[in-house]
Amino acid sequence: MLSMEQLSQMLQRHLGLTNNANELQYSSKSKWIIMESPLGGRGLFATEDISSGEVLFVDHPLVYGPRSGTIIQRGCTVCNILNTNNLFKCYKCSLLLCSESCQNNSVHYNDCRVISGWHNKVPIEEVDDELLSRALTAIRALILNEDQKQFMTSLQAHVLPQHGTEIKDLQQYFEIPTEDEQFMILASCVLDANAFQIATSYERKEMGKRGLYPVSSLMNHHCVPNTRYNYNSDLQMIVKAVKPIRAGSEIFTCYTGLLWGTPARRIHLYKTKHFFCKCERCADPTERGTLLAALKCFSSECPGSLLPIEPLKSSSTWRCLECGLRVPCDNICTLQSALGSLMGSLDFGNVEELENFFLTRVTKYIPKTNQIVVDLQCRLIWKLGEVNGLSWHELSESRLALKEKLCRGTLRTTAALGAGDAHLRGLLLYHLHAALAERARRSPDLYEELKSEIESTIDQAYNILQGDISAPPDLELRRRYLGPGCDKSQEERFFILDKKKNFVTCTQ
Known part of the structure; x- marks a missing residue:
């Protein structure tokens, strides 16, 4: 096990690998330090008072690659584009590629060199x-230098039979040196314990x-984290603060669903991270009054x-x-098992089915506060106005009103949890803004009444989501035209919403 000082030095070298002058590097002025955590093991702690929205650090991956689920999406292993008709296998290593450009890319050169060497x-x-x-992410770990490999071996690993099976399965196709196999199995176990899911582009269909983000991997879990x-x-x-963090306080992230109820969160954490959370939220039966785990009383006469x-x-x-x-x-x-089966029978791609289930059936079985209802709310929020056949111009007045209502209700839940300016809040504010703006576009007389909230919601959403690869593509455009400080007329401001071609015109 590396000492705190050795680990700090290693992280300093890791962050020093980039030539990006804007990247925050580990130094005596860093906003975080590695210390022993009361939760056990190591953790990151604030070295100074940190304001909400302030950047704590910028990390980059030691190694990255496709997720390792039992069912994996087929796509190019270099650019990650999904299910393109151009996919072909490399004749040397059998990895999937989509173009000659990707085949000649340095990423593939390194992958191919390892695999074709077996x-x-x-x-x-x-x-x-x-x-x-x-297995590709673990394979890529073989390319790391000795310093990087030493860091990887210092991290917590899930050494259980179900971890690293993809590496063992490679033996049926390749004769892999024992040293390589053992390190890849270790890397796979470390990745299962510490890797982060990387968000994909809002528009590109990617695997x-x-x-594995070295600094971020040292953040411990809390069900109401203080970062996003x-x-x-x-x-x-x-990594930014979602609320003020006092000097000396531990810096937390969240390993599970923010809007899941306590039983679901704790079971998920046990299955994926092998611990049961005991944070303040988990210890509170009401979860700060949100009642996300609540079920209807079994007495038919009791509400x-x-x-x-x-x-x-x-x-x-x-x-x-x-x-x-x-x-x-x-x-x-x-x-709960029956409810899970009921949810499993739904076609989540069918908006009409989701809407009907949400409006007429689900609350017969569970309270409106239950996480299943909240999950359905979010699924409808993301789809209404955003999918073919239900674009903003095609939404009925009732569906537009439903979207606004769902956004407001879910925002109240996140606020009650004390989630601060979480990523989820940014998305909800964006969708609430879009619903309000569509109302004003349809009824210009409402604009003055709605103007303040239209501007404030897109401004807040932008402050949370700016620079995010997964942010809605028109986020910046909406803030420019519909946010505070725009000196254009009402007609000009709403020009961007009239037709999709106007979005293209305004971004050129």
């Missing part, structure tokens, strides 16, 4: 390209990626909600807040 047991064209994609992060086009991770009496115990009895009815954990688990 003796193959079968003709190269018979090698499973999906298996190679799942899901993950990356986004990625730029260079795959740099920019109350059931919540776990001891939320930090998976076997806790649940109790109704209204009538006090107690329900054993086994009964709760049966209901």
Whole structure:
């Protein structure tokens, strides 16, 4: 195990690899320091008072590549574009590529050099390209220098039978040196414990990626984190405070769904990170009054909600807040399983089906505060106004009103949690702005009434999402024309919303 000083020096060298003069580097003036965490192990702590929205650090990946799920999307292993008709296998290593340009790219040169250096047991064209994609991030770890490999070995690893299986499966196709195989298995275990899912472009259809970000990997988990992060086009991770952080406080991120209820979050963390969270939110049965885990009381005459009496115990009895009815954990688990099956039967790509289920069925079984209802709210928010057949100009008045209502309700939930300027809040503000702007476009007489909120919502959304590779493509344009400080007339401001071609005209 590396000492704190050795780890700090290693991170300094890591951040010094870039020539980007704007990147924040580890120094005596860094806003963070590595210390022992009360949660166990190491953590990052603030060296000074940090304001909401302030950048704590900019990290870049030690190694990155396709995500390693059992079902992987097929795409180019260099540019990550999905399911293009131009995909072909490299004749030397069998990795998928989409063009001669990608085949000649330095990324592929390094990948190919490693894989083609192994003796193959079968003709190269018979090698499973999906298996190679799942293993590719760990394969790329072999290219790291000794300093970088030492850092990787110092991180927590999930050494369990289910981790690293993709590396062991490669043995059916290649004769891999024992040293290479052992390091790739270790790298796979480290990645499973520490890698971050990298956001993809809002418009490009790309394979899901993950990356190991050395500084970020030292942030511990909290169910209401005090930071958010986004990625730029260079795959740099920019970590910012979502609320004020006092000097000496630990810097947290969130490893799970912010809007999930406590039982779902804790089970997910146990399955993926192998620990049960015991933070303040997890210990509060009501989750700061949001009731995200609540179920309807089993008494047909009671309008109350059931919540776990001891939320930090998976076997806790649940109790109704209204009538006090107690329900054993086994009964709760049966209901939750049934709800999961019901959700699994939905076609999430079908907006009409989602809308009908949300409006007429789901609240027969669970309270409006439950995470399933909130999840459906978010799915509808992301789709209404954004998909073919339901664009802004095609939305009915009732659907436009529904979108606005859902945005406001979900924003109230994030505020109640104390999530600050989380990434999710930025997206919700953007969609609320878009709904309000569409109302004003349709009814110009409403503009003066809505103007202040139209401007403030896009301004706040921009401050949270700017520079994010996954941000809506018209974010900056909307802020320029519909945000505060624009000196154009009402007609000119709303010109960008009239037709899609105007978006193109305004961005040229």
